[in-house]
Amino acid sequence: MEALRAGQRFVLAGHVKPDGDCIGAQAALAGTLAALGKQVWIYNPDPPEPQFDYLTREFRFRTFDGGALPEHDWTVLLDISELSRCGPLEPVLRAANSRKMVIDHHVHVGPPWWDEAFVDVDCAASGLLVRRIARALGVELDRASALGVFTSLVTDTGWFKYSNTDAETLATAAELLELGLEPARIYGSIYQRQSAELPLALARGLSRLRYHAERRLAVIDLPRAAPGESELVDSDLLLDILRSVEAVEVVLFLREAQAGTCKLSARSKTDYDVQRLAGRFGGGGHRKAAGATIQGSLSEVRERVVAAALEGFSTPAASGGRA
Ligand code: 5GP
Ligand code: MN
Numbered sequence: 001m002e003a004l005r006a007g008q009r010f011v012l013a014g015h016v017k018p019d020g021d022c023i024g025a026q027a028a029l030a031g032t033l034a035a036l037g038k039q040v041w042i043y044n045p046d047p048p049e050p051q052f053d054y055l056t057r058e059f060r061f062r063t064f065d066g067g068a069l070p071e072h073d074w075t076v077l078l079d080i081s082e083l084s085r086c087g088p089l090e091p092v093l094r095a096a097n098s099r100k101m102v103i104d105h106h107v108h109v110g111p112p113w114w115d116e117a118f119v120d121v122d123c124a125a126s127g128l129l130v131r132r133i134a135r136a137l138g139v140e141l142d143r144a145s146a147l148g149v150f151t152s153l154v155t156d157t158g159w160f161k162y163s164n165t166d167a168e169t170l171a172t173a174a175e176l177l178e179l180g181l182e183p184a185r186i187y188g189s190i191y192q193r194q195s196a197e198l199p200l201a202l203a204r205g206l207s208r209l210r211y212h213a214e215r216r217l218a219v220i221d222l223p224r225a226a227p228g229e230s231e232l233v234d235s236d237l238l239l240d241i242l243r244s245v246e247a248v249e250v251v252l253f254l255r256e257a258q259a260g261t262c263k264l265s266a267r268s269k270t271d272y273d274v275q276r277l278a279g280r281f282g283g284g285g286h287r288k289a290a291g292a293t294i295q296g297s298l299s300e301v302r303e304r305v306v307a308a309a310l311e312g313f314s315t316p317a318a319s320g321g322r323a
């Protein structure tokens with residue numbers, strides 16, 4: 001905490017394709033540090049998705065496209081604990097003579113490398129860690145920072161559906177509403193402004209569904225969109241539909257991101273640990289939600305990942321759609 005009080009210039013860095021928790025946590029920390037009179041720059045390797053425009057109107061999110069970073073005392077990584085997931089920011093952050101802080105709720109593999117950390121794998125969202133930090137610093141959240149924390153909470157808990165939703169999550173959400181946030185408007189901004197092609201992209205994805213292990217495992221492998229077809233970038237809708245099947249315990253969504261590179265999203269409804277599965281392919285995440293970026297053709301990667309996933313089913317099927 002002393003580091004945040006003593007430092008003057010902070011670069012807040014996030015991961016490739018920053019998600020709602022990552023940019024929400026950055027927004028909330030930027031607001032908190034600004035309230036303490038600090039200089040803050042938010043940098044990501046990719047811009048926030050357009051559905052988060054209500055946040056990008058409040059805070060400046062810079063996309064790092066080479067060049068130099070401003071002189072800073074502290075680099076703060078949010079929602080990641082490895083510089084290797086910062087894309088083109090990695091070498092520049094490594095070379096910077098700033099000290100490094102990590103604010104994250106993912107399982108970290110390997111020895112700690114940072115100067116300072118706020119890591120709690122049981123915390124629902126990185127934005128919720130920032131809420132704790134703001135409170136410890138004695139900073140009252142303003143409306144814009146509150147929007148950041150709320151965005152973190154709702155995107156990482158699947159709008160309070162997932163097992164990481166706990167009393168602190170809901171109590172914090174209630175406090176944020178007291179600050180004037182309107183949940184239905186935020187829901188509409190994030191989830192109800194998709195393109196007209198989205199249902200067709202979903203249908204294309206669903207047509208690739210295959211079950212394994214007596215339907216305990218559901219797998220979709222999606223090749224790159226053909227010309228004229230839209231990419232299915234946000235996979236949460238698809239993952240939700242697959243998880244709705246009673247027999248399904250684990251869901252794997254494999255997407256060909258570029259020729260020879262596939263992106264895995266894995267979700268679990270039971271004790272099955274998808275973080276371990278993703279870890280076998282160089283990825284990570286949480287027990288119930290994890291991902292990895294895997295080199296190889298879609299069919300080859302599919303075969304390897306399904307084989308590895310099936311090895312994890314050593315226990316009998318969970319009875320009756322246990323959560
Ligand atoms: P998603 O499937 O929504 O992309 O990611 C689910 C979770 O897995 C997130 O918490 C995310 O941080 C983690 N994750 C996704 N992709 C990767 C990856 O390539 N490497 C690592 N280490 N974690 C990932
Ligand atoms: Mn997160």
